[in-house]
Amino acid sequence: MTSKITRTLSESQEGQIVEEKIYKANGEISFKRYSKGRFLGKGGFARVYEFLNLDSKQISAGKIISKASLNKSRARQKLMSEIKIHRSLNNQNIVRFEHFFEDSDNVYILLELCTNQTLSELIRRRKRLTEIEVQCYTFQAISALKYLHAHRVIHRDIKLGNLFLSDKMELKLGDFGLATKLEFDGERKRTICGTPNYIAPEILEGTHGHSYEVDTWSLGVLIYTMLIGKPPFETNDVKLTYRRIKMNAYSFPDQVPISKEARDIVSEILINDPTARPSLDDLLAHPFLCKNSLPKLLPASTLAVPPSSAYLKQFESTGKDDVKLSRPPRSSSQTRISEDLRSNRLEDGRLTEREIKSTNRVISRTESTACGSNTSRKTATISCYNFISGGPTLWVNKWVDYSNKYGLGYMLSNGCAGVYFNDASKIVANSKGDSFQYISRSGNGREETMVQHTIPNFPSELQKKVTLLQHFRKHLMIDKLCGDESKELVYIKKWLLTEHAIIFRLSNKVVQVSFLDKSELLLCSDSKMVTYVDKQGMPAIYPLSSAMETQNREMAKRLRYTKEILTSMLHPQTAGTGEYRPTGKNED
Numbered sequence: 001m002t003s004k005i006t007r008t009l010s011e012s013q014e015g016q017i018v019e020e021k022i023y024k025a026n027g028e029i030s031f032k033r034y035s036k037g038r039f040l041g042k043g044g045f046a047r048v049y050e051f052l053n054l055d056s057k058q059i060s061a062g063k064i065i066s067k068a069s070l071n072k073s074r075a076r077q078k079l080m081s082e083i084k085i086h087r088s089l090n091n092q093n094i095v096r097f098e099h100f101f102e103d104s105d106n107v108y109i110l111l112e113l114c115t116n117q118t119l120s121e122l123i124r125r126r127k128r129l130t131e132i133e134v135q136c137y138t139f140q141a142i143s144a145l146k147y148l149h150a151h152r153v154i155h156r157d158i159k160l161g162n163l164f165l166s167d168k169m170e171l172k173l174g175d176f177g178l179a180t181k182l183e184f185d186g187e188r189k190r191t192i193c194g195t196p197n198y199i200a201p202e203i204l205e206g207t208h209g210h211s212y213e214v215d216t217w218s219l220g221v222l223i224y225t226m227l228i229g230k231p232p233f234e235t236n237d238v239k240l241t242y243r244r245i246k247m248n249a250y251s252f253p254d255q256v257p258i259s260k261e262a263r264d265i266v267s268e269i270l271i272n273d274p275t276a277r278p279s280l281d282d283l284l285a286h287p288f289l290c291k292n293s294l295p296k297l298l299p300a301s302t303l304a305v306p307p308s309s310a311y312l313k314q315f316e317s318t319g320k321d322d323v324k325l326s327r328p329p330r331s332s333s334q335t336r337i338s339e340d341l342r343s344n345r346l347e348d349g350r351l352t353e354r355e356i357k358s359t360n361r362v363i364s365r366t367e368s369t370a371c372g373s374n375t376s377r378k379t380a381t382i383s384c385y386n387f388i389s390g391g392p393t394l395w396v397n398k399w400v401d402y403s404n405k406y407g408l409g410y411m412l413s414n415g416c417a418g419v420y421f422n423d424a425s426k427i428v429a430n431s432k433g434d435s436f437q438y439i440s441r442s443g444n445g446r447e448e449t450m451v452q453h454t455i456p457n458f459p460s461e462l463q464k465k466v467t468l469l470q471h472f473r474k475h476l477m478i479d480k481l482c483g484d485e486s487k488e489l490v491y492i493k494k495w496l497l498t499e500h501a502i503i504f505r506l507s508n509k510v511v512q513v514s515f516l517d518k519s520e521l522l523l524c525s526d527s528k529m530v531t532y533v534d535k536q537g538m539p540a541i542y543p544l545s546s547a548m549e550t551q552n553r554e555m556a557k558r559l560r561y562t563k564e565i566l567t568s569m570l571h572p573q574t575a576g577t578g579e580y581r582p583t584g585k586n587e588d
């Protein structure tokens with residue numbers, strides 16, 4: 001084991017030597033020597049220089065923080081937290097933390113050198129970026145955020161100046177001075193921090209704390225800034241900027257032409273209710289990032305000038321079912337939110353753009369377009385359910401939670417589409433879409449009636465519901481995979497969205513629990529069997545009676561969770577550990 005201390009021979013000028021003193025376990029002392037090179041920049045706390053390791057010849061960015069600036073315990077804590085969080089991270093879109101040491105005057109942090117400065121200098125030079133560049137940088141920024149959030153880290157200072165460019169033009173997120181690590185899922189943070197133009201409204205409001213969604217907000221500000229050239233809420237007065245953020249007061253200037261997809265992604269993110277913002281997976285599947293193939297990295301020429309039209313031509317969209325060359329296959333929980341569903345206004349009932357933006361979350365079990373091997377694996381898995389004896393023959397493949405306006409739209413594995421409306425009535429169409437069943441409560445509300453209709457011969461009072469059904473059907477349409485379509489159509493009787501899963505009770509007595517980590521449980525009360533599909537998509541089937549005693553701990557854990565939720569659905573007043581948060585609509 002070694003302990004380290006350093007001596008700066010001459011601090012004031014470039015070209016000086018910094019020595020790191022290393023105490024070895026056997027009592028010997030050695031020195032690591034660095035030559036302080038070119039000045040790279042300075043922030044609120046640090047001055048940053050190129051540091052050449054004189055042994056390995058490796059060049060790093062050396063961040064020098066004077067100990068005099070750390071006399072307040074808050075500043076010390078901030079630095080300790082920055083080091084603790086940053087050194088634990090390892091991702092190609094995050095500035096690599098190499099090493100840190102100290103001497104009597106300074107703390108030194110050695111970081112991966114990013115020779116092409118930050119997006120801040122880039123925008124200063126270029127004024128604004130072309131959409132292909134914004135797509136490319138946004139994609140990489142989301143990759144960094146996905147990694148961070150998966151490790152329970154919130155960055156809290158996403159902005160142009162903290163996104164660095166490496167010599168290869170790879171985007172690297174840096175500066176973890178405001179980052180925080182959550183102790184547990186669901187923890188809320190209360191510190192007011194961030195950079196004024198990028199700060200999320202929930203941080204300013206401060207009432208319910210904040211979480212990962214603040215990074216998504218700042219990402220929205222970042223995308224806008226790259227496209228337009230200045231931040232959306234910018235004013236000369238910070239207080240006014242905060243007021244504009246709280247009021248969501250921003251607009252797209254007419255003089256900067258941007259695509260509809262670009263506008264959409266910004267306005268879908270910049271929603272003041274953090275729970276209505278899209279997830280990072282939703283964003284990766286957004287038309288803005290999917291409409292054409294993306295370059296993995298941009299040419300260095302774009303540091304000074306926009307990409308040439310010859311260069312742009314290679315990435316032009318070739319059709320709506322393009323398979324993206326440079327993008328990893330999308331996961332099953334990501335699907336392209338249909339362009340039409342966003343923009344189409346429904347006759348009657350009218351979806352406004354804003355409503356769609358704040359509510360539209362699509363979760364799918366399969367991709368409707370070919371998207372690499374992921375799709376075929378999922379499809380194969382789903383088909384597998386049928387070959388396991390006692391396994392369910394029908395399940396929910398895709399759904400759209402539109403419950404803050406209309407209800408839950410879904411597509412079953414046999415190609416039948418349905419809607420569970422907020423008034424607890426249900427509608428389900430056959431796979432051809434030319435007839436449907438309408439299920440509603442009558443009399444004292446206790447009796448359920450089911451009436452079969454054909455299209456277009458149905459009562460006019462059902463027009464709005466049929467229109468909605470057709471919209472959902474159109475946008476969730478997938479190939480018929482498997483599962484019988486019997487005369488009496490199966491539909492969702494109840495559903496519930498919790499923090500970890502969405503639960504469907506189907507009219508064929510199957511309970512389907514689709515967990516956010518992509519594992520799934522299907523409880524079949526007729527066959528008394530449980531099908532468990534793990535995160536990798538492998539199905540296994542167990543008798544219901546012995547499933548709890550299984551060695552499969554992952555499944556047992558999910559079964560316990562499901563049992564708890566089903567119990568609380570039946571006895572809402574007695575159950576509830578506070579571990580889940582029902583938000584879906586239900587019958588009594």
Ligand SMILES: Nc1ncnc2c1ncn2[C@@H]1O[C@H](COP(=O)(O)OP(=O)(O)OP(=O)(O)O)[C@@H](O)[C@H]1O
Nearest residue numbers: 040041042043044045046048061111112113114177
């Ligand atoms: N890894 C790096 N590679 C190249 N240049 C860097 C690197 N890290 C920092 N810099 C340069 O140093 C400047 C200051 O760095 P940084 O913003 O991290 O300092 P800070 O004092 O921690 O900032 P803040 O006041 O935002 O907390 C950056 O704007 C950038 O120009």
